[in-house]
Amino acid sequence: DSGVTQTPKHLITATGQRVTLRCSPRSGDLSVYWYQQSLDQGLQFLIQYYNGEERAKGNILERFSAQQFPDLHSELNLSSLELGDSALYFCASSVGTENTEAFFGQGTRLTVV
């Protein structure tokens, strides 16, 4: 157990819908990272927050947004869902900003039908 908690574990939804994925970092970690992993594209970095502020940004779609709350948990919002958004979404956390050792949650498997 990495100490990073993601909910829900599985999510099935229809195209066009909006979902929210939640991540609770390890106790004491200030950085949260979001990743998308699909079979054809491997692991893709989406975004990083550090202590509530956006720190790094990958090729995150405009339909996707994230935030980190004062209690340091984070949410990833995916809207206008398409079939291609079906993937495993991982959250990771680390103490500092540099991701020298980040710990991953078990992921949320999103299926868009």
Place this chain on the structure above:
Amino acid sequence: GQNIDQPTEMTATEGAIVQINCTYQTSGFNGLFWYQQHAGEAPTFLSYNVLDGLEEKGRFSSFLSRSKGYSYLLLKELQMKDSASYLCAVRDNFSGTYKYIFGTGTRLKVLA
């Protein structure tokens, strides 16, 4: 542009040593990471290199040459449980914006 290359698959024998190579091209190199990922599980951090040279951590070592855009992960005394995908990732700082770029991973099979 930004690109990371690593072999798709490798096979090795239990007890042997295997080296997984990674070459990268980035605009503003700011560190290189290796992760292990077993099928159906989350990635696990293995190593981080930001300066040239070798970092050793038990059976695993990682090497970096920034001038060559090259890294390798060395696994010694291979065990069956080392069968997994190994992901090479680079942190890139381009114009003050950080991002993490991942290779597609190397699937390692350890045979008895």
